[in-house]
Amino acid sequence: MTHLKSREAILFGAILGLLLVVATRFPGFVAPENLIAVFTDTSPLIVLAMGQMAVILTRCIDLSVAANLALTGMVCAMINVAAPDLPVGVILTVALAMGAMLGAINGILVWKLSIPPIVVTLGTMTIFRGIIFLLTEGKWINAHEMSPQFTGFPRADLLGMPVLGWIAVLVSAVMLLAMARTTLGRSIYAVGGNPHAAVYTGIDVGKTQFAAFVISGMLAGLTGYLWVARYSVAYVDIAGGFELDVVAACVIGGVSIAGGAGTVVGTLLGALFLGVVKNALPVVDISPFWQLAISGAAIIIAVAFNAQSGRTKGRVILKSAEHAQ
Amino acid sequence: MTFQASEQSGDTAFAPVLSLDNITKTFPGVKALDGVELHLYAGEVTALIGENGAGKSTVVKTLTGIYQPDGGQIMLDGKPVHFPTPQDAADAGVTAIHQETVLFDELTVAENVFIGHAPKNRFGLIDTKAMHAKTTEILASIGAPIDAGVKLKDLGIASRHLVAIARALSVEARVVIMDEPTAALSQTEIEELYDLVDTLKAQGKAILFISHKFDEIFRIADRFTVFRDGQFVGAGKMADIKEAELVQMMVGRAVEQLFPKRHAEIGDEVLKVVGYSHPTEFEDINFTLRRGEILGFYGLVGAGRSEFMQSLIGITRPSKGVVRIDGTVQVIRSPADAIQAGIVYVPEDRGxxxxxxxxxxxxxxxxxxxxxxxxxxxxxxxxxxxxxxxxxxxxxxxxxxxxxxxxxxxxxxxxxxxxxxxxxxxPRVIILDEPTKGIDIGSKAAVHDFMSELAAQGLSVIMVSSEIPEILGMSDRVIVMREGRMVVELQGDDLSPETLVRHAVGIQTKGDAA
Structure with a gap:
């Protein structure tokens, strides 16, 4: 655990360094209001990364999060068009429930049919996008069709930060508690750390993976509503390719792609790192191509870091060396 | 491939084929080998003995070019040599059959044997025909009835081992290193391996044999070398040494009692298993287990002991059978149910x-x-x-x-x-599957001591073991399994190495009416 803590410190340092470099050329970037704006802009990524982290920890991967987001977001928008007066609370409940259901489909296929997660979610990713097309025949739902309370919720200001930002804070806090202090969180780490050992200790590996997919789906559904409301538009291709950013945030944050290792704080920092890169570089006139290159380099560095710390240190054979450790 | 019988052991026994002199190997912070020596002679088996972590595997890796020594000298026929890569060691005729045999499931036997040095035709492509012919020749020379064309995944564990040996012999081997070759084999297979070692000896090869098992060392080795904590302790001829002396050299202290079963109060019946069966793995298992008792399960590898235990704790489902704990029927559908019922299983593969x-x-x-x-x-x-x-x-x-x-x-x-x-x-019942497999003698004694302490505290222990001394020393009663069935339940004076083995391999004699 100690090396994970130190890598989180390194990541935190990298984010600070990045902010510092940008601040020397454009001091306004590090003004509190702007930092809050950057955080809010990164919030969807943070929320999705929290779910993805749970999935990756169990040695799975969820490539369908962005498609789940788009489908649930579209359904929320359609409900809003049909019943503009429905309270936001109902919409939120629908978003969470529907997202969880879509996640459960992934989970069931992985659990009961033992299909590799990458295949399952690659399939459902395409299916979810296809369903949006079937529902809408490719038409968009635009800002003027949505009710003001529907689009206003994520943008509403609460203690100086939009609700969207607070939701990311809340989700991170809940996940922090869930991973550290619940039996489910512990099972998730155990399943990813050593599935064979987990079976013998009475943990149902498939069921735990199912639970992780439901969490990921639920958070994707939640983000679906927030995304559609924030940008006030819903169409087939929203958040296209965003699942890769989500996986990248986890990997940069130190979640091992082999499962079993990774923390909520690391994932949060990984998402923030990508958010800062995305928001800061245009400000200092660095082309978007460099932005992609920097994100890509960060992923490779993070994976190299994981591989390095995972390398075995050699065996202690001499009795004298055992005490020296 | 020809096997040279020209190097007769009588002439060359005085000068070693391969020697390690004062070899040192340091890893960051750890000295794995500290000035060790080792000499291998043509036509003789040298046993390398030492507790886990004594440096045996490091020596094997140094001899086969996987590790480079930091100091000291490797001598082949009295001349200094270096093995910068495994290929250089193989070219010099030093070859190893590793502890975890490195073979490829999806390739054929011939491809496995010749991987890395396959014969080429004039276009530089692999000469499949020659490869098969040579493989068949090698397999015949070690008396292995295996088709060179079948895929490795279709072979059993013993046949795989023979393929690994054939692979070692596919280079012009002069020195053959066998690292715990019998660890995964059954008694009959082990006997076949001994015959093979004798064949290799007769062919004049120098053999390094690494093993934990004393009976086999005394059965097969001509010489011994003992390491302890990365240092050379001693060497000599097997004929000149006694078992107790060897043990003392290994552990550096006298081990008085290897199997210290303490007296435990045997109480009421805790576990009762009736008619436990599985469609393919085992049939009609019946036994009872009392408080404070250690029940041994003996059998050859593949007799269905671990499979039965895994079914007992809910990993697989039995087709029929009843489990009672303290007289109450327990329905065990998952390991969680078993833990709830008070039965836990410590698997063989703890890693x-x-x-x-x-x-x-x-x-x-x-x-x-x-x-x-x-x-x-x-x-x-x-x-x-x-x-x-x-x-x-x-x-x-x-x-x-x-x-x-x-x-x-x-x-x-x-x-x-x-x-x-x-x-x-x-738990009420703890199942220990091969509790001391692959661990050194010192740690073994600690495990045995701990096991009797558990029994003394009132726990009921089931011990699955393939080591006869351990079974005899620790168990109050022993159940022998063969081919998925309970063959016999033995206790007291009926327990002897001979009866155990006879029942395990299925030799019937008149005295076995019970």
């Missing part, structure tokens, strides 16, 4: 199936008992820590902190974590 190395000690210990220290799914950390502390202290586990990751502990301590984990569930 793979035991500890979760990325987790701290305390989380490993409490994993199966987490429901006891949590309310509504939320863990109470103080209670969890108290539980972890109680059981790690009971096992005398020494670690800087219970927050240390298990991966950072030594093998022995990892094993303690696994056992603490199971004791924390407060």
């Amino acid at each position: 793979k199936q035991g500890a979760i190395v990325d987790m701290p000690i305390f989380q490993n210990v409490t994993l199966p008992s987490l429901h006891k220290t949590s309310r509504n799914g939320f863990i109470r950390l103080a209670e969890e820590f108290a539980m972890a502390r109680e059981y790690t202290e009971r096992l005398d586990l020494r670690a800087a902190s219970l927050n240390t990751n298990v991966g950072a502990l030594s093998g022995g301590n990892q094993q303690k974590v696994v056992i603490a984990k199971w004791l924390a569930t407060q």
